[in-house]
Amino acid sequence: MSLTCVAGLGVSGVAVARALAERGERVVVLESVEGERQLAAATELAAIGVETRFGEPVLPEGATRLVTTGWAPHHPLIAAASAAGVEVVGEVELAWRLRPAQAAPWLALTGTNGKTTAVRMLTSILLAAGHKAVAVGNVGVPVVRAVAEPYDTLAVELSSFQLHWSSTLAPHAAAILNVAPDHLDWHGSMEEYAAAKGRIYERAGTVIFNADDPEATRLAAPYPGAVGFTLRVPRAGEIGVVEDLLVDRAFVADPVEAAEELATLEDVRPFAPHNVANALAAAALARSVGVPSEAVRQGLRDFVPDPHRLAHVDRIGEVDYIDDSKATNPHAAAAALASYPSIVWVAGGQLKGADVDDLVRQAAPRLRGAVLLGVDRARIAEAIARHAPNVPVVDIADRETGVMERVVTEAARLASPGDTVLLSPSGASLDMFANYPARGEAFARAVHELRQRRERER
Template sequence: MTRHGDTGPGAPAPEGPARKDTVCVAGLGVSGAAAARVLARDGHRVVVVETGDGPRQRAAAAELQAEGVEVRFGGGLPPEAGLVVTSPGWRPDTPLLTEAAGRGVEVIGEVELAWRRRPAGAAPWLALTGTNGKTTAVRMLTAMLTAAGYDAAAVGNVGTPVVEAVADKHDVLAVELSSFQLHWSATLAPHAAAVLNVADDHIDWHGSLEEYARVKGRVFERAGVVVYNAGDEISTRLAAPYLERSGVRAVGFTLGVPGPGMLGVVEDLLVDRAFTGDPATQAEELATLADVRPFAPHNVANALAAAALARAYGVPPDAVRRGLAEYVPDPHRIALVARVGEVDYVDDSKATNPHAAAASLASYLSVVWVAGGLLKGADVDDLVRGAAGRLRGAVLIGADRERIRQALARHAADVPVVEVPGQDTGVMDRVVAEAARLAAPGDTVLLAPAGASMDMFVNYGARGDAFAAAVGRLAAGAATGA
C-alpha cells in the first residue's frame, strides 16, 4: 500500500525531552504506566507520582520499579523534573500540575508525548473526538481500513495507549481522543480529524460547555482534512474557520441528502459527494442503511464520519461497505437483551450523558426509560423535553435521580415515574420488575442512564451486565410461570 502523508499544515512537532532528563509521570493508570515504561526504555529518569494507594496501584508500581522507574505515593512535583506527562483524568487544578505551571515546567499528556516521539516514517493518524460515538466510529473506521488491506490499529481512548502504538509498524492509526487527552495535547497534526458531536459532558472537569467545546476543536488545528457533523451546531462551528483555509479540506456529513463536498444519505444509501472526481456532479455509493449495525440514526452518523475519515485516506467504496459488514458492535450500545412478553429490553448503558441518552431514546417510539447515575454537572431538561412524547414510564436510580425526576415533572408530568433507591447490586432486579410493570406489549424498556455509573457500579459495563442479568431472571421467571 502507498503510505499517505502523516501531517497536516503547521510547524513540525517539538522535540521530546532530552535524554536523561527527569520526567515526572502523573498517575499510574493505563496511559501513565505506558508513558513511564516508554520513557524509561528511551533512557530517561522517570518518577511516577500516584495519589491513590491500593492493591492495583501497588501492583502497577512493582512492575514499573522492575524496569527502573521510581514510584512515589503522594507528594508533590519532584524538584528535578523538567517535564510532566500527566494522565488524562488529572484536572488542571491538581496541586502537582499547578505547581508545575508555577515553576514553568511543561505539562503534556501521553498522546502528545506519542506524537512527539514518532519515529521517521511513522503511521499517519486518523483522529476523531466527540461527546458520543467515539469508540463505535473508531472501530468502524478500523474495520474499513482493514478491509482495504491496510495494517490499521484502533488506539488512544479506545484501547492501546498511543505512546506504545507509534513504535509499531502499522500503516495507519485510528485514534480516539477524549477531551481530557486533547486538553494536554498541543501539536497533533493528524492526516484527517473528525468531531462527531459536542454536548454537555464533563462540565465539572472543564468548567463550561464553551471550554469543553474549545478543547474538542483542538483536533482540527493542524489536520489536513477536517470532518464535521453538519447536523451538530457546535461541530459545524468548530469547523467553520477551516472552510476557506488554504491547505485544509473541510468535509461535512449529514443524515440528509448531501451537497457537494459532503457525505450523507439518499433514500437507503450512504453516499459520498466529497471524495469523487467531481463532487458537483458525481456521487459514490458507499453502503446501505442495512449495513449499519446496530441501526439507529446516531449510528448512521457514526458510520458516515468513519467513512469520511477512511475516504480521506483513500479507502475505496467497496471497502467501506465491507468494513461496516465486518464491524462487530461493542457491548452495552443499544443492544437487545431479550424480548419478554412482547416487550423489548435494550441495554445502552454506554449512554452516560444526556446527549447519548437522547440519541438512544430517539431510536424507539414507545419507551419505559431506565435512567440515573452521576450527571457530572450536565442539564437534563432538554433531554426530557425532547423525549417526552416517547415515554410510557420511567424508572430512576442512582445519585442524581432526583434531578431527572424534577425534569420529568416539568416536561412530562403525565409519565408515571418510579424511583428505586439504594446503592446495592440487587437494585437492578427491582428496576427491571418495575419497568416490566409499566411496560405494555410493543414497548421498549431502555437502559439509557444519561449519567455515569460510578455511584453504584465499577463502570458502565458492570451496570449493563447487571441489567442484562436481571432481564434474564425476569425472562426465566416468565418462561416457568413463576
C-alpha cells in the same frame, strides 16, 4: 540527564514511563494509591530503572517535563509544574513527538458521544481495506506504545482531556462527532470544553465535521474545504444519506457532478440515527486515506458493536429490552431515546451537574413510563413532571445489590406489547455500580430472570 515526571500508574502512565526509559531517559512516576496493582506496576518499572514515588504527588526537584494522563489543569501537581516553568504534556502529545520518521498517518476523532463506536468502525474499515491498523488513544492500545510499531494507519480516539494537553498534534484527518455539555467540572465551562474539542482541527490535514451538529459545525467553520457528514442528502463536499444508501460526494473526482455509494443503512449495526452518523464519520476518515467504497461497506458489516451500546438483551411478551448503559450523559441518552417510538425509560445515576430538561422535553412524546434509580433520580422525575405529566413514574429508592431486579419488574409492569424497555441512564453509574458495564450487566441479568419467571408461571 533531564528528568521526566509521569503522573499516575494507570495503563497510559506505565506505557509512557516504559517508552521514555527505553529511550534512555530518567523517569519518576508519581502515584497516590498504593494498591496491589500499582505496586506490581512499580516493581515492573523498577526493573528498567524507573522510580515510583507513592503518596501525595510532589513535583521532583530537577523535573523538566511532566506527562499527565488526564489530570485536570487545576490539580495541585499541574499547578506546581506550571508555576515552576515545567512543560506539561499529555500522553498523546508525547506519542506524537516520539513517532519515528515515515510514521503511520493518524486518523483522529473526538466528540461527546460515539467516539469508541466510531473509532472501532474506522478500524474495521481500515482492516477490510488491507491496512495494518489499530484503535489507540482513549481506547485500545496506548498511543505511545503504538507509534513504535509498524502500523500502516492509526485510528485515534481523543478525549477532551487528551486534546487539552496536546499542542503540536497534526493528524492526517480529524473529525468531531458532536459537542454537548460534559466534563464541565474538569474544564471549568462549556466554552473551554468546546475549545478543547476544537484543538483536534488546528493542524489537521483534512477537517471532517458533523454538519447536523451546531457546535461541531461552528468549530469547523474557520477551515476552508472542511468535509461535512450528515443524515440528510449530501451536498457537494459532504458525505450523507440518500434513501437507504450512505453516499460520498466529498472524496470523489468531481464532487459537484459525481457521487459514490459506500454502504446501505442495513450495513450499520446497531441501526439508529446516531450510529449512522458514527458510520459516516468513520467512512469519511477512511476515505481521506483512499480507502475504496467496497472496504467501507465490508468494514461496517464486519464491525461488532461494543457491549452496553443499544444492545438488544431479549424480547419478552412483545416487549424489547435494550441495554444502553454506556449513555452516561443526557446527549447520549437523547440519541437512544430518539431511536424507538414507544419507550419505558430506565434512567438515573450521577448527572454530574447536567441539565435534563431538554432531554425529557424532546423524548416526552415517546415515553410510556419511567423507572428511576440512583442519586439524581429526583431531578429526572421533576423534568418528567414538567414536560410529560401523564407519564407514570416509579421511583426506586433502594440501592442494594439486587435493585435491578425490581427495576426490570416495574418496567415490565408499565410496558405494553410493542414498547421498548430502554436502560439509557443519562448519568454515571458510580453511585450504585462499579462502572457502566456492571450496571448494564445487572440489567441484563434481571431481564433474563424476568424471562425465567414468566416461563415458570406458564
